[in-house]
Each structure stands twice: as C-alpha cells, then as structure tokens.
Amino acid sequence: MTMQNLLEANSIRKSFGGFVALDAVDIAVRPGERVGLIGPNGSGKSTLVNCLSGAISSDTGTISFDGRAIERLPAYRRTRLGIVRTFQIPLPFMSMTVVENLTIPLRFAGRHHPGALTVVSDIEQALLILEDVGLRDKASESSARLTQVEMRKLELARAVAARPKLLIADETMAGLSHAEVDEIILLLLKLNDQGIAIIMIEHIMRAVIAFSQRAIVLVAGRKIADDAPDVVMNNAEVVRAYLGE
Amino acid sequence: MRRFPSWVWPIAVAVFTLAVSRLVENEYYMFAGYVVLQYIVLASAWNILGGYAGYVNFGSAAFFAIGAYGTVVLDKLGEPPLVVAILFGGIVASLVGLVTAYLTLRLRGVFFAIATLALAIVLQTLVMNWEFVGGPLGVYTTRPDSITGFPGYVNYLFVVMLVLALISVLVARAIELSFVGRGLAAIRDNELAAECCGVPTFRLKVLAAMLSGGLMGMAGAPFPYYITYLDPNSAFSIAYGINSIAMPLVGGMSHWIGPVIGAVLLAVVQQVATVTISSELNLMIVGVLLISFITLAPNGVVGLFERYRQQRHWRPGK
Numbered sequence: 001m002t003m004q005n006l007l008e009a010n011s012i013r014k015s016f017g018g019f020v021a022l023d024a025v026d027i028a029v030r031p032g033e034r035v036g037l038i039g040p041n042g043s044g045k046s047t048l049v050n051c052l053s054g055a056i057s058s059d060t061g062t063i064s065f066d067g068r069a070i071e072r073l074p075a076y077r078r079t080r081l082g083i084v085r086t087f088q089i090p091l092p093f094m095s096m097t098v099v100e101n102l103t104i105p106l107r108f109a110g111r112h113h114p115g116a117l118t119v120v121s122d123i124e125q126a127l128l129i130l131e132d133v134g135l136r137d138k139a140s141e142s143s144a145r146l147t148q149v150e151m152r153k154l155e156l157a158r159a160v161a162a163r164p165k166l167l168i169a170d171e172t173m174a175g176l177s178h179a180e181v182d183e184i185i186l187l188l189l190k191l192n193d194q195g196i197a198i199i200m201i202e203h204i205m206r207a208v209i210a211f212s213q214r215a216i217v218l219v220a221g222r223k224i225a226d227d228a229p230d231v232v233m234n235n236a237e238v239v240r241a242y243l244g245e
Numbered sequence: 246m247r248r249f250p251s252w253v254w255p256i257a258v259a260v261f262t263l264a265v266s267r268l269v270e271n272e273y274y275m276f277a278g279y280v281v282l283q284y285i286v287l288a289s290a291w292n293i294l295g296g297y298a299g300y301v302n303f304g305s306a307a308f309f310a311i312g313a314y315g316t317v318v319l320d321k322l323g324e325p326p327l328v329v330a331i332l333f334g335g336i337v338a339s340l341v342g343l344v345t346a347y348l349t350l351r352l353r354g355v356f357f358a359i360a361t362l363a364l365a366i367v368l369q370t371l372v373m374n375w376e377f378v379g380g381p382l383g384v385y386t387t388r389p390d391s392i393t394g395f396p397g398y399v400n401y402l403f404v405v406m407l408v409l410a411l412i413s414v415l416v417a418r419a420i421e422l423s424f425v426g427r428g429l430a431a432i433r434d435n436e437l438a439a440e441c442c443g444v445p446t447f448r449l450k451v452l453a454a455m456l457s458g459g460l461m462g463m464a465g466a467p468f469p470y471y472i473t474y475l476d477p478n479s480a481f482s483i484a485y486g487i488n489s490i491a492m493p494l495v496g497g498m499s500h501w502i503g504p505v506i507g508a509v510l511l512a513v514v515q516q517v518a519t520v521t522i523s524s525e526l527n528l529m530i531v532g533v534l535l536i537s538f539i540t541l542a543p544n545g546v547v548g549l550f551e552r553y554r555q556q557r558h559w560r561p562g563k
Binding site: 053054055074075076079080084085092093094095096103104105107108109110158161162 | 434447499
C-alpha cells in the first residue's frame with residue numbers, strides 16, 4: 001500500500017496549434033515530498049506548471065488534488081485548495097509595499113486553509129512570513145524597489161501566504177549567484193520542513209540534486225525518467241537529451 | 246484632520262452645498278452645479294473599473310445614455326417618480342455592464358478600450374433607429390410639476406444629483422477600502438499573479454463593471470428632465486466618454502477623492518469657458534489639461550499632494 005498522493009495528474013496533453021507541448025504526461029506528488037522537475041528548454045516544464053496551476057487548461061487528462069478532481073477549476077480555486085505557484089520572472093504587485101503584497105493571498109486564499117489563525121491580523125501574519133524569508137526589514141518598502149534576489153524571496157513569501165500544501169517553484173534561482181542559490185535552497189528546505197510539498201523546476205543541476213528526493217525529466221513534452229536524482233542522472237536517455245550522443 | 250473619520254468629509258461638503266443651494270437665487274448656478282455633480286458621479290463610477298482595476302472604459306457615454314433613454318421610455322409610458330427612473334436607469338445600465346463584462350473583460354488593455362468604444366457606437370446606432378424614443382430627431386420631455394419645498398424643478402434636480410454624487414463617492418470609497426478594492430488593485434498590477442494568489446479576478450471585474458455602469462446609468466436618468474429635449478448626439482456626447490477618463494486622471498486615480506477633485510476642476514473650468522469664451526473650446530481645454538497632467542503629474546492632483554507631503558516628512562535629517 002502506498003500513501004495517498006497529494007497531487008495526481010494522468011495523461012496530461014496540451015498542444016498549441018500543431019505543436020504538442022505535453023504528450024500524455026503523468027505526475028504524482030506525495031504530501032510533503034520534494035520533487036525536482038528538469039528538462040531542456042522547450043521541453044514543456046512551464047506548460048506543465050501552467051496546466052497544474054490552472055493558468056491554462058490541458059486538452060485532455062485528469063488532475064486530482066487531495067482526492068478531488070480539479071482539472072476544470074479556475075486558477076484561483078486551485079490556489080485556495082492549496083496548489084500555489086511562483087513565477088519564473090517575479091510578478092510582484094508593483095503599486096504595493098512588500099507587506100501589502102502578502103496581504104492579497106492572506107485575504108483571498110490563506111483564510112480558506114483550515115489551519116489559518118484567524119485571531120492574528122493579516123499584517124501580523126504577513127510580517128511573520130517575511131521574518132521567515134528574511135525580508136522583515138523591507139516590509140514597508142515599495143516592492144518595485146527590491147533587488148532580484150529579494151524579488152524571488154517575495155515571490156516565495158507571497159506563495160507561502162496562500163498557505164500551500166503544494167508549492168510549485170518555477171525557476172526561482174535562475175540568474176542568482178552561488179551564495180544566493182544556497183540561500184533559496186535553505187529557504188525551500190525550511191518550507192518543506194513545515195510540511196509543504198514542493199515541485200522545483202530548475203536548470204541548476206546542483207540545486208536539483210541537493211534538494212530533490214525524486215527527479216522527473218521532461219524531454220520534448222514526454223516524461224522520460226522519474227526516479228531518485230542520482231539514478232536519473234545516470235539514465236542513458238537523460239544523458240543523451242542533455243549532452244547529445 | 247485626524248479627529249473625524251474621513252467619511253464625514255463628503256457628507257459635510259454635501260450639507261454645505263445643499264445649504265448654499267437654498268440661498269442662491271440665480272438659476273444658472275443650479276444648472277452649472279448640476280453638471281459638476283453629474284461629472285462627480287461619472288468620474289467616480291469610471292474610476293471603480295478604470296482606476297482601481299486598470300480597465301479603461303471609453304464607453305461611459307453608452308451607460309449614461311442608457312440611463313437617460315430609460316427615463317424617456319418610462320416617461321412615454323406614464324409619469325414615473327424620478328427615484329423610480331433613477332433606479333431603472335441604474336439597473337438596466339448595470340445589466341449592460343454585466344453583459345459587456347462577459348463579452349469583453351477577457352480582453353486586455355487597448356482591446357478592451359476599443360470594445361467599450363464600439364459599445365457606445367452600437368447603442369447609439371440602435372437608438373437612432375428606434376422611433377419610439379424619437380430616433381435621430383430626439384424627443385421632448387416635459388418636466389413634472391414643481392416639487393413642494395423647492396423654488397424650481399432645477400433646484401430639485403440639483404439636490405437629487407447631489408445625493409447621487411454623495412452615493413457614488415461613498416460607494417467608490419467603500420470599495421477602495423474593502424478587500425474588493427485590494428483585489429482590484431492586485432488585478433491592475435498583475436492579473437495572472439492576482440489569480441494565482443486566490444483572487445477571483447473575473448468575478449471582481451464583473452462586479453466592478455456592474456457598479457461602474459450602474460452608477461453611470463443613474464447619473465444619466467435625470468438628464469432628460471434637465472435639458473427637456475434629448476437627442477442621440479447629446480445623450481451619447483463624446484464629452485462624457487472623454488471627461489470621465491480625464492477627470493480621474495487629472496485628479497488622481499489611486500484615491501477616491503481624485504475623481505472628485507478632477508471633476509470639480511475640469512467641470513468648473515469648462516463651465517466658465519462656455520460662458521466666457523465659447524462652448525467649442527471645452528474639449529480643447531480638457532485635452533490641454535490632460536496632456537499637461539500626463540506628462541507633468543501622472544498621478545494627478547492627489548499624486549502631487551502626496552509627493553509634497555512626503556518631501557516635508559523626510560526633510561528633518563533623514
């Protein structure tokens with residue numbers, strides 16, 4: 001008997017015109033699991049994230065989350081159920097301060113979580129989360145003035161404020177320095193410690209291997225490997241996809 | 246200023262205006278004041294969708310005209326009390342807002358703006374071909390008998406519009422401060438991110454479009470009795486579309502007081518220009534003011550004021 005999956009997507013298919021971006025992809029995530037999703041550029045990683053989070057809808061296939069069919073739900077409903085994503089290019093609410101950014105998910109998504117504390121005000125909850133990601137001293141700064149790494153942290157903090165059960169981190173570390181990557185990995189591990197399952201989409205192999213318990217490889221819209229990271233790295237098909245013949 | 250909650254201010258101003266209205270003998274001031282108040286309603290209503298959610302509506306005239314022609318229809322069928330006409334205009338206009346929202350709110354930016362402009366043109370063409378409300382020739386509406394307690398019917402209309410302006414400002418303010426306003430601000434900043442933060446973006450936009458359209462319809466409902474002769478060109482006047490965008494822009498779109506400031510400023514300038522120079526000059530004045538504000542003060546009068554306050558605040562050695 002296996003533990004019931006938190007997320008289970010079966011034969012997800014998505015094409016844009018004649019181009020098949022995802023071809024019958026299956027993906028499952030257990031509660032609290034750390035999964036790395038890798039693949040060359042254009043392999044369909046972002047499309048898969050979009051299909052799972054509801055930003056676009058898949059052509060065919062089923063997605064269930066917490067035992068509930070969600071493939072027809074709009075994105076905001078999926079967020080409220082606990083699938084929360086971050087964006088590859090940070091999309092902060094520019095007219096708001098850092099702390100105000102967090103009040104949006106706290107108000108619109110977080111309160112639907114049964115564990116959410118109702119006695120603590122939105123601002124106090126937001127400050128606690130900012131403390132966790134190390135942005136506490138930037139709380140009242142305009143979000144448009146943050147540095148790149150701070151924006152990534154805000155992106156994560158805002159996702160945490162939605163009280164996720166599954167966090168999908170889409171290339172949170174692209175373009176960051178070595179030390180900054182380590183900082184983000186530690187942060188993700190800390191969130192995982194709080195019981196949040198995480199799918200990490202990443203090009204930085206070092207980060208994927210350090211972080212994931214399991215790695216899934218997409219190539220040209222198909223899943224070609226799904227195993228422990230060191231096993232996946234030695235898979236002949238994966239090596240061919242990344243390094244050529 | 247801190248001692249009173251800020252909702253006291255619009256009410257205080259309204260009471261003051263009401264008192265003045267009873268003292269002023271010259272009917273012209275009632276006529277002019279009515280126009281200013283009407284623009285406070287239109288600008289505040291426009292700002293709910295345009296300023297808070299970032300969806301630029303070029304079709305304000307359509308919603309205004311729906312209110313005006315709604316009254317014409319009721320007037321033809323029998324003399325309705327003005328309150329009924331206003332509610333009727335508001336409901337029909339907000340239903341049109343609902344339909345428009347479903348058809349167009351999936352469009353972004355300039356495509357949405359063009360769609361709303363098209364709405365105004367389509368509706369105007371329909372009215373042009375509708376003989377029951379006068380078609381292209383227009384229609385005369387006779388004012389009901391004077392209302393007891395008011396020196397003339399225009400004074401009564403002025404007070405009605407004053408109440409509508411007050412309602413609009415309070416509605417806009419309530420939205421701005423509620424979680425709906427926060428959600429709309431998130432949509433304006435980034436719709437995709439808002440949706441992924443749990444904001445029901447489509448529902449909030451539909452709500453904003455209905456409120457915005459409804460208030461504009463209410464502003465248009467008393468209009469036939471105000472001018473007593475309504476034709477498509479005056480009901481669908483381009484001035485409504487342009488002014489209801491220009492006023493929030495000049496006043497400042499981030500705060501409920503912005504559209505009020507803009508409406509008072511632009512409407513007064515236009516009224517003065519109409520009397521002293523010519524009525525043709527109106528839209529040009531709006532255009533010049535609009536260009537100056539967009540280039541020099543993109544956040545409007547409210548933005549200028551906030552910048553001034555921040556500078557003063559920062560001065561002591563920080």
